[in-house]
Structure formats: structure tokens, C-alpha cells
Amino acid sequence: MVTLANLRVFIEKGHKVTVVGPSPYHYYSGMGPGMLGKTYAPDDIRFFTQQAVEKQGGNFILGKAARIDPEGRKLILESGETVPYDVLSFNVGSYVPETRIIGTSRDVFTVKPIEKLIDAQTRILELASRKKIAIGIVGGGPSAAEIAGNVWRLAQDYGQKNPGIRIFAGKDFMSKFPVGVKKRISRSLKRRGIEIFESGYVKKIKTNKIILDSGESYNTDVIFLAVGVKPSPIFKASDLPMGPDGGLLVNQYLQCTEYPEIFGGGDCIYFENQPLDKVGVYAVRENPVLYQNLMARIEGRALQSFDPGPDYLLVFNMGDGTGVLHKRWMTFNGRLAFKIKDYIDRKFINTFQQIEKK
Numbered sequence: 319m320v321t322l323a324n325l326r327v328f329i330e331k332g333h334k335v336t337v338v339g340p341s342p343y344h345y346y347s348g349m350g351p352g353m354l355g356k357t358y359a360p361d362d363i364r365f366f367t368q369q370a371v372e373k374q375g376g377n378f379i380l381g382k383a384a385r386i387d388p389e390g391r392k393l394i395l396e397s398g399e400t401v402p403y404d405v406l407s408f409n410v411g412s413y414v415p416e417t418r419i420i421g422t423s424r425d426v427f428t429v430k431p432i433e434k435l436i437d438a439q440t441r442i443l444e445l446a447s448r449k450k451i452a453i454g455i456v457g458g459g460p461s462a463a464e465i466a467g468n469v470w471r472l473a474q475d476y477g478q479k480n481p482g483i484r485i486f487a488g489k490d491f492m493s494k495f496p497v498g499v500k501k502r503i504s505r506s507l508k509r510r511g512i513e514i515f516e517s518g519y520v521k522k523i524k525t526n527k528i529i530l531d532s533g534e535s536y537n538t539d540v541i542f543l544a545v546g547v548k549p550s551p552i553f554k555a556s557d558l559p560m561g562p563d564g565g566l567l568v569n570q571y572l573q574c575t576e577y578p579e580i581f582g583g584g585d586c587i588y589f590e591n592q593p594l595d596k597v598g599v600y601a602v603r604e605n606p607v608l609y610q611n612l613m614a615r616i617e618g619r620a621l622q623s624f625d626p627g628p629d630y631l632l633v634f635n636m637g638d639g640t641g642v643l644h645k646r647w648m649t650f651n652g653r654l655a656f657k658i659k660d661y662i663d664r665k666f667i668n669t670f671q672q673i674e675k676k
């Protein structure tokens with residue numbers, strides 16, 4: 319985002335900039351569950367990438383990068399088009415692997431890309447106007463919790479007072495978080511009738527059906543896949559150095575360990591010095607270093623090191639106007655927690671939305 323905001327600087331120095339993206343917009347995931355629950359409209363949470371690039375004199379290509387040829391310094395798009403580069407920045411994020419889906423199941427929505435939540439919302443509202451809806455959420459982490467809370471909110475506002483919402487959390491819901499966080503989130507969801515299953519993993523997903531390892535099956539109208547995300551498959555396809563999770567292996571300068579003209583940030587990298595959680599907080603902290611280093615590489619200057627920094631603040635949007643906030647030893651829940659998240663998220667996206675208006 320910081321590099322996108324400063325494209326004009328590259329262009330004024332005589333460089334040519336090409337940005338490739340599968341959508342003219344970039345959706346901010348921190349506000350995605352809130353958009354699903356209609357706390358936010360799509361316009362509130364998205365950044366008009368194409369306009370920001372073109373207004374600053376860059377070239378925007380609507381498409382998807384498939385792989386690169388690192389020796390020939392060429393980016394190859396899914397369309398077959400190639401884009402040559404001197405310096406390349408990978409910011410392709412992560413995706414939800416759909417391996418558990420059997421056949422061509424309908425009404426299954428991954429929680430990423432965030433745009434999919436718009437389609438899920440449309441489908442839920444269409445079904446909710448005709449019948450009592452049943453929603454199944456596969457996954458036991460924060461995105462499963464936020465999706466559940468915000469689907470509940472959507473159902474309430476559209477006249478379904480008792481929707482059937484079930485989270486299939488494997489063996490331990492919110493297992494990577496302190497007990498106080500898990501307790502507060504579970505209490506908030508269960509109080510509203512949302513069921514959390516921790517008795518075993520999902521074996522199969524079929525159209526309108528979730529089948530557990532135990533053989534038990536549950537009928538659902540809409541299924542969300544919120545199982546852990548994986549870095550983009552581009553690095554494997556390009557035979558680039560990768561970390562154990564398949565992310566682009568980068569050194570302390572956010573620079574590919576084998577090809578010094580390639581950089582990256584966010585969910586798609588594996589930071590050699592220490593593994594980083596796949597949270598937006600790190601993508602945001604990497605932003606200024608990535609921008610500085612892209613420019614420094616072009617100009618032959620020294621690169622800056624990235625320091626992941628101290629523990630980060632986490633606030634979960636529970637969908638009922640409350641949040642659960644956690645940082646180090648401090649955990650609390652309630653309306654104030656959500657207000658803090660709302661303030662931080664709006665400020666973040668507003669900063670970048672200003673670029674579209676310049």
C-alpha cells in the first residue's frame with residue numbers, strides 16, 4: 319500500500335511501473351467480516367488500486383500473475399502476457415486451500431479473497447428471504463469466529479432471529495490464543511445460539527452437507543471455508559526459494575535470498591530470521607521498508623533491515639457491536655473493544671482511499 323501510494327515518486331524519477339491485480343480494487347481483510355455483516359459497505363473497505371495506479375502515471379494490468387522467469391526477469395500472467403522487470407515486488411497474499419471440497423459443491427465460499435464474502439452475503443440474503451437458514455463454518459481460528467458472529471448479525475437484521483450457525487473447529491477452537499481470549503469469544507458466540515464443534519475434523523464437504531471424521535453429517539445451506547491460509551502458489555511454479563510454508567524466502571531486507579532484484583511482503587513471504595504470523599499487522603509494518611528497499615535497489619543505495627517489532631494488538635469483531643481485544647497480558651471484551659478496532663481500521667483504509675481522490 320505504501321509503495322502504491324508513492325508510485326508517482328518512481329515515475330517522476332523516470333522509472334516505468336506496472337501493477338498486476340485480479341480486481342480493480344483491493345479489499346481490506348480486517349474489515350471483511352464486518353462487510354459480510356453489513357456494518358460496512360463494500361465501498362468502505364476497498365481501495366481503488368487501478369485508479370490510484372493510473373492517476374499516478376503507472377500501468378495497471380487486470381489479471382493474475384502465474385509465475386516468473388527469474389533468469390529472464392519476466393513475469394508471466396495467466397493470460398500468457400509477459401511483463402519484463404528490473405525490480406519486482408511480490409504482494410500476492412495467501413489463499414484458502416480448497417482441498418476438502420469434493421466435486422463441484424455449490425454454495426461454498428472461501429473467506430479469501432475477501433470479494434467472495436460479497437457473493438456469500440447475496441446468497442445468504444436470497445435464502446433467508448425464503449427459509450430458516452443453516453450455515454456451516456469450517457475452521458477453528460479467528461476468521462471462523464468473526465464470520466460466525468457477523469453472519470449472525472446479517473441474519474438478525476434480515477428477520478432471522480434464530481439462524482442455525484455451526485462452527486466445525488476440528489479439535490480445539492482458537493487453540494493458538496490464550497484461554498481468556500478463547501473463553502470470551504466462545505461465550506459471545508454461544509450466547510447467541512452459535513454452536514462450536516470441537517469433537518473432530520471435517521472429512522468431506524458436499525453440496526449442502528458437512529461430514530465429520532466420525533461419520534456424523536450436518537445439513538447446511540451455505541458453507542464457509544475458514545481453514546488456515548497458504549501463501550500463493552506462484553513461488554513453487556517459478557522454482558524460487560521458499561520457506562517451509564511455501565512462502566517466498568526473504569532475508570532481513572525483505573529480499574529474495576537468491577535473486578536480489580525480487581522483494582516481497584505480507585502473507586506471501588517467509589521471513590528467514592523468524593517465522594511471522596499471517597496477520598495484516600506484519601504486512602503493514604513491512605510496508606515502509608519494502609518501499610524504501612525497492613527504490614534503494616533501483617538507485618543502488620544500501621537496503622534497510624526489517625524489524626518485526628513488539629507484540630501486536632489483536633481485536634476481533636464479534637458482529638454484535640462488541641469486540642474481544644488482546645495484547646500481551648491484557649484481554650477484555652465489549653463495545654469499547656470494537657470501537658477501537660473500528661477506529662484503527664477506518665483510519666487505515668481512509669489514509670489510502672485519499673490517494674484515489676488526489
Ligand SMILES: Cc1cc2nc3c(=O)[nH]c(=O)nc-3n(C[C@H](O)[C@H](O)[C@H](O)COP(=O)(O)OP(=O)(O)OC[C@H]3O[C@@H](n4cnc5c(N)ncnc54)[C@H](O)[C@@H]3O)c2cc1C
Binds near residue numbers: 338552596599
Ligand atoms: C476474514 C479475515 C479477517 C482478517 N482480519 C484481520 C485483522 O483484523 N487483523 C489482521 O492483522 N489480520 C487479519 N487477517 C489477516 C490478513 O488478511 C492478512 O495477514 C493480510 O491481508 C495480508 O496482506 P497481504 O497484502 O499480504 O495479502 P492480501 O490482503 O491477501 O492481498 C493480496 C492481494 O494480491 C492479489 N493477488 C492474489 N494473487 C494474485 C496473483 N496471482 N497475481 C496478482 N495479484 C494477486 C489479491 O487479489 C489481493 O489484492 C484476516 C484474514 C481473514 C481471511
